[in-house]
Amino acid sequence: xxxxxxxxxxxFLRARSEPGGQVGGVGEEEKKEEDKEKKEKEEEQVSSCQxxxxxxxxxxxxxxxxxxxxxxxxxEEKERLxxxxxxxxxxxxxCMKPNHYEQSRLCPSVTQxxxxxxxFGPRCRFLxxxxxxxxxxxxxxxxxxxxxxxxxRCPYGVTCRFACAHLGDGHQNIVNxxxxxxxxxxxxxxNNLSKDLQHQxxxxxxxxxxxxxxxxxxxxxxxxxxxxxxxxxQEESNCTAPQEGVGDGDSHECPVLQEQGExxxxxxxxxxxxxGDGVAPSITTVGPLTDEDVTKLRLCEKKKLxxxxxxxxxxxxxxxxxxxxxxxxxxxxxxxxxxMAVCTNLLxxxxxxxxLLKRHHTEDIFxxxxxxxxxxxxxKCAELLNKTIEVDFVDINVGCPIDLVYKKGGGxxxxxxxxKFEQIVRGMNLVLDVPLTVKIRTGVQEKINVAHxxxxxxxxxxxxxxxLHGRSREQRYTRSADWEYIAECAKIAxxxxxxxxxxxxxxxxxxxxxxxxxxGIMIARQVPVGALxxxxxxxxxxxxxxxxxxxxxxxxxxxxxxxxxxxxxxxxTQGVEKTRKFLLEWLSFLCRYIPVGLxxxxxxxxxxxxxxxxxxxxxxxxxxxxxxDDWIKISELLLGPVPPSFTFLPKHKANSYR
Numbered sequence: 001x002x003x004x005x006x007x008x009x010x011x012f013l014r015a016r017s018e019p020g021g022q023v024g025g026v027g028e029e030e031k032k033e034e035d036k037e038k039k040e041k042e043e044e045q046v047s048s049c050q051x052x053x054x055x056x057x058x059x060x061x062x063x064x065x066x067x068x069x070x071x072x073x074x075x076e077e078k079e080r081l082x083x084x085x086x087x088x089x090x091x092x093x094x095c096m097k098p099n100h101y102e103q104s105r106l107c108p109s110v111t112q113x114x115x116x117x118x119x120f121g122p123r124c125r126f127l128x129x130x131x132x133x134x135x136x137x138x139x140x141x142x143x144x145x146x147x148x149x150x151x152x153r154c155p156y157g158v159t160c161r162f163a164c165a166h167l168g169d170g171h172q173n174i175v176n177x178x179x180x181x182x183x184x185x186x187x188x189x190x191n192n193l194s195k196d197l198q199h200q201x202x203x204x205x206x207x208x209x210x211x212x213x214x215x216x217x218x219x220x221x222x223x224x225x226x227x228x229x230x231x232x233x234q235e236e237s238n239c240t241a242p243q244e245g246v247g248d249g250d251s252h253e254c255p256v257l258q259e260q261g262e263x264x265x266x267x268x269x270x271x272x273x274x275x276g277d278g279v280a281p282s283i284t285t286v287g288p289l290t291d292e293d294v295t296k297l298r299l300c301e302k303k304k305l306x307x308x309x310x311x312x313x314x315x316x317x318x319x320x321x322x323x324x325x326x327x328x329x330x331x332x333x334x335x336x337x338x339x340m341a342v343c344t345n346l347l348x349x350x351x352x353x354x355x356l357l358k359r360h361h362t363e364d365i366f367x368x369x370x371x372x373x374x375x376x377x378x379x380k381c382a383e384l385l386n387k388t389i390e391v392d393f394v395d396i397n398v399g400c401p402i403d404l405v406y407k408k409g410g411g412x413x414x415x416x417x418x419x420k421f422e423q424i425v426r427g428m429n430l431v432l433d434v435p436l437t438v439k440i441r442t443g444v445q446e447k448i449n450v451a452h453x454x455x456x457x458x459x460x461x462x463x464x465x466x467x468l469h470g471r472s473r474e475q476r477y478t479r480s481a482d483w484e485y486i487a488e489c490a491k492i493a494x495x496x497x498x499x500x501x502x503x504x505x506x507x508x509x510x511x512x513x514x515x516x517x518x519x520g521i522m523i524a525r526q527v528p529v530g531a532l533x534x535x536x537x538x539x540x541x542x543x544x545x546x547x548x549x550x551x552x553x554x555x556x557x558x559x560x561x562x563x564x565x566x567x568x569x570x571x572x573t574q575g576v577e578k579t580r581k582f583l584l585e586w587l588s589f590l591c592r593y594i595p596v597g598l599x600x601x602x603x604x605x606x607x608x609x610x611x612x613x614x615x616x617x618x619x620x621x622x623x624x625x626x627x628x629d630d631w632i633k634i635s636e637l638l639l640g641p642v643p644p645s646f647t648f649l650p651k652h653k654a655n656s657y658r
Contacts (some may be wrong), residue, residue, distance in 0.1 A: 002598050002611050002613040002614050002615070002616075003330045003568055003611055003612070003613055004613060004614050005612060006023065006612050008612075008614075009612040009613075009614065009621075009625075010627070011624060012614060012618075012621060013618075013621065013625060013630060016622075017620050017633065018607035027638075031303055035130055043317050062125035067610060072646065073545045074564050076514075081196075089513050091143075093525065094586065096128060099198075104127060104132075104133060104136045104137075105126050105127065105135045106126060106128075106130070106158065106159050107124055107126035107127060107128050108126075109128075110127075110128055110130065111155075111156060111157045111158070111159055112157075113157075113173070130158055131172055132247060133158065133159075134158065134171070137159075138161070138573065140161055140162055140164050141161045141162060141576070141639065142161075142165075142640075143162070143164060143165055144161035144162060144165050145163070145165040145166055145571060146162075146563045146566050146567060146571065147158055147160070147566065147567060147571055148162075148165050148166040148174075148176070149165075150420060150567070151180060151183050152175060152176035152177070152178070152179030152180035152181075152182070152183070152584040153173070153175045153176065153179075153180045154166050154173065154571060156570060156571050156572045156575075157171075157173040158173075159172050159572040160571045160572055160574050161571055161572060161573060161640075162571055163294070167504070170194060180301065186361075187361065188360065188361050189322070189358050189360055189361070190358070190361070190389070191354075191357045191358050191359045191390060191391075191569070192354075192358065192361045192391040193349070193351060193354035193355075197349070197350075198349040198351070199389060200349075201347060201348060201349030201384075202348065202349045208379075208383050208384070209383075210383050210431040211376075211379040211380045211383045211427070211431055212432065213384075214379055214426075214427050214430055214431070215375070215376055215379065215427070218375065218423060218427075237262070238317050245464065258333050292638045302432075302433065302434070302435060302444055302464075302490075303392075303433070303435065304435070304464075305392070305393050305435040305437070305464045305497075307334065307335050307365060307465075307497075307520060308337050308497055308519045308520055309514075309519070309520055310334035310365075310520055311332060311333055311334045311335070311520070311521065311523060311538050311542070312333075312334065312335040312337075312467075312499060312520055312521065312523065313325065313329075313333040313335065313336045313337065313520040313522075313523055313531055313538075313543060314327050314337065314439075314467075314495075314501065314522045314523065314531075315337045315338060315339055315340050315369040315395065315397070315439075316339060316531070316532065316583055317339055317340055317430075318339070318348075318582075318651050319532055319582070319585055319586050319589065320337075320338070320339045321339065321568075322359075322360055322568050323359055323561055323567075323568050323579075323582070324535075324582075324586065325360065325363065326360055326362060327535050327557060327560060327561055327564070327565050328531055328535050328538060329360075329362055329363060330560075331535055331537075331539045332538035332539050332541070332542050333523075333531075333536045333538045334365060335365045335366075335367070336363045336365070336366050336367075336368070337366070337367045337368065337369055337395060337618070338356050338357050338359070338366070338368045339356040339369070340356075340369045340370075340371050340397050340400065340429075341353050341354075341356045341357060341368060341369065341370055341371065342370075342371050342372070343370050343371065343372035343377045343378050343380075343381035344372065344377055346370075346381050346384065346385075347377060347380060347381055347384065356368075357385070357389055359389075359390065360392070364549045365392050365438070366391060366392055367391055367392055367393040367394060367395055368385065368389070368391050368394055368395070369394075369395040369396070369397050369439070370382070370385075370394060370395070370396060371396075371397040371400060371405060371410050371411060372410055372424070373408050373409035373410040373413070373414070373417075373420070373422060374409070374420065374424075375423035375424045375427045378396070378424045378427065378428055379424070379427035379428055379430075379431055379630065382394060382427070382428040382431050382432050383431040383435075383471035386431060386432050386433055386434070391434060392434060392435075392445045393435045393436070393437055393464070393465075394428065394432055394435075394436055394437070395436075395438070395439055395467075396414060396424065396428070396436070396437070396438045396439070397411060397436045397439055398411065398414045398421070398438055398439060398440045399411065399412060399439045399440050399441045399467075399469050400412060401441070401473040401476050402651065406473065406587050411473075412441055412444055412473040413444075415440060415441070415443065415444060415450060415451075415454060416444060418454070418457070421454075422457065422461055423460040425438065425458065425462065425463055426461050426462060427459065429462040429463065435464035435465065435553070436462065436463050436464055437463060437464055437465040437466065437467065438458050438463050438465075438466045438467070439466070439467040439468075439469070439501075440454065440455075440458075440466060440467070440468055440469070441468070441469045441471060441472055442468070442469070442470060442471060442472050442482060442485060443471055443472045443473070444472060444473045444474070445472060445473075445474055446472045446474040446475055448472075449472070449482075449485055451468055452485075452488060452489050452492050453484075455468075455489055455492055455493045455496075455498070456492060456493075458496075459493060459496040463496070464497075465496065465497045465498070465499065465519075466493060466496065466497075466498050467498070467499040467500075467501055467522050468486050468489055468499070468500060468501065469481070469501040469502055470482040470483055470485060470500065470501065470502040470503075478607075479607070480502075480503055480607060481501070481502025481503045482502075483500065483502070483512070483513060483516055484516075485504075486498075486500040486502075486513075486516060486518060487516035487517050490516065490517045490518045490519070491517065497520070498518055498519055499512050499518060499519055499520045499521060499522045500516065500520075500521055500522070501521070501522040503530075503606050503607075504521055504523050504530045504537070505518070505530050505533065505534070505537065505548075505603065505605070505606045506537070506540065506546065506602075506603035506604065507537075507540045507541045507544050507545065507603060508602075508603050509603065510541045511544075523537060523538070530606070532586065532589035532590065533589055533590060533592050533593045533606075534549075534593050535557065535570075536549060536557075543560060544604065546596050547596065548595065548596040549596075551595075551615065551616075551617055551619040551620035551623060552619070554590075554593075554623060555619060555623075555637075557632070558583065558638060558640060561583060562583060562585070562638045562639060565578070565579030565582060565583065566579055576639055576640075577643065579639060580635050580639050580642070581648075583638070583639070583658075584631050584635055584648050584650075585650060585651060587631040587634060588628075588637070588650035590623070590632065591623060591624060591625060591626050591631070592626075593623075593624075594610050594613075594624075595615065595616070595620060597616065598613060598616070599617070622634065628648055628649070628650075631648070632646070632648060
């Protein structure tokens with residue numbers, strides 16, 4: 001009884017959004033007349049790239065009993081084949097960064113209560129007059145500031161979009177002393193980039209002692225970028241060829257190990273003078289020797305990564321930000337991981353890239369994921385993070401399928417460059433004091449699986465765990481994950497833990513996955529998605545039930561996300577718009593959830609595309625819309641009206657239903 005057509009679906013939402021609109025039966029005569037008048041306009045809106053994917057088609061037998069649908073079946077099939085396949089990213093989307101607040105921003109020195117200490121003086125391009133700023137400031141969005149209510153003080157002062165909650169006479173910022181003292185001295189977010197460290201990285205003054213020793217050892221053995229080219233091409237041909245078995249004897253060790261017959265880690269850790277090569281030490285030692293200086297940490301003494309059987313929230317590009325991870329952590333995620341960070345950007349000290357490494361104090365088991373293509377940058381980045389941030393493990397992304405990464409030799413391309421892959425894993429494992437994990441796919445080509453060939457090598461190279469996504473690069477996120485192949489690889493990987501990844505959207509899917517013999521499951525991102533469609537999936541798995549969550553409860557989750565976003569990105573105009581941006585990106589996935597109470601059969605399959613349906617109330621119907629204007633409407637319910645000339649287009653295209 002919830003099924004409807006596209007025209008009736010949008011007419012229902014239009015009627016409720018209009019002032020004084022009353023929604024009766026969707027099939028009333030006056031509604032039909034209104035639909036006819038606006039039909040052309042609606043079709044044009046729906047077909048645009050910024051509104052929604054191609055129109056969904058309901059089966060003919062579900063909507064009508066006559067043969068009209070069957071007569072047009074051939075024409076519809078032809079039209080469907082002519083549609084351009086939606087895959088990857090919306091690379092041509094317009095610049096959506098709002099810049100209206102850049103024209104009249106208040107100087108941070110005024111916000112912090114020290115207007116006479118502006119570093120730039122008369123050259124400062126920001127405003128210093130509070131009255132002039134308030135004259136052009138947008139109106140406040142609410143009566144309660146989440147920062148003031150939570151921490152007793154809002155650091156954004158008059159620039160806060162909820163400033164009426166904590167401004168006194170003379171625009172003075174009010175402080176709740178009793179509440180502020182409870183949070184005094186507590187570090188809520190760790191792994192921040194200090195100005196001193198950023199300066200060292202930009203001036204290339206940071207010392208990579210262990211990484212340089214390892215890279216110097218690689219150079220005489222053909223470990224530089226040019227020396228390994230022939231071996232890489234040979235490995236690429238071997239890996240892309242059909243594999244018949246694991247123990248067929250044609251896999252060869254790294255040339256370094258064949259010739260030397262020893263592990264490069266031990267020699268790389270020795271001081272240059274002890275090797276007799278005449279190279280001076282990279283740094284001058286100061287102070288007495290300690291046990292840590294004399295006795296090096298052996299690999300067997302590294303901290304173990306004990307996460308078998310735990311629920312692992314995968315690294316989520318764009319959407320896996322700190323506020324979203326807090327939502328998943330609250331619903332029962334055991335292990336969290338930061339978004340994929342590019343190692344070269346981290347080595348350059350880019351603030352935007354270092355922001356991906358931030359860790360909330362509630363994330364008790366937290367790791368970061370690195371992407372790179374060469375052993376020099378990856379090893380140096382691993383040593384940099386080992387010295388400067390607090391993590392429980394470091395993950396190498398060897399599963400990213402996007403062209404931008406693959407064409408540079410990173411992501412899935414490392415599966416065809418086993419020489420460089422080995423040097424990266426061995427080098428990073430050498431310089432890290434925490435466990436090293438690897439995330440891979442089944443292979444590059446769709447019908448040629450190579451993961452079972454690479455996993456034993458990864459175990460030999462020293463990785464603590466491997467995560468296998470049951471799709472190839474060519475499949476990207478379409479079709480079903482191959483869990484039978486994941487089960488075979490889990491047996492091959494033993495005793496090294498192997499986590500499986502792909503198509504987990506219910507506790508029944510999770511139970512079937514655990515029966516395959518994997519050590520745990522990773523609930524992942526992108527299309528198709530598990531955690532982004534329903535972050536309460538972790539609760540369902542732990543409680544072994546289907547949760548028929550109401551639209552009000554889902555809206556409360558969005559409220560919590562916006563509050564976490566305002567805490568993380570700020571409650572000024574810039575922070576509000578950044579929170580809105582990431583909320584809209586999440587809503588582009590969240591709209592694919594189908595309420596349990598509306599399903600004909602349980603559970604919902606991640607690749608099944610539902611027909612148009614009306615929810616049990618207006619909010620539930622609004623959340624099911626794939627129209628970008630309806631997503632913006634939801635964001636306005638939480639963060640107020642959007643700025644003038646606001647546009648939004650999701651970063652990722654929807655291709656999971658094809």
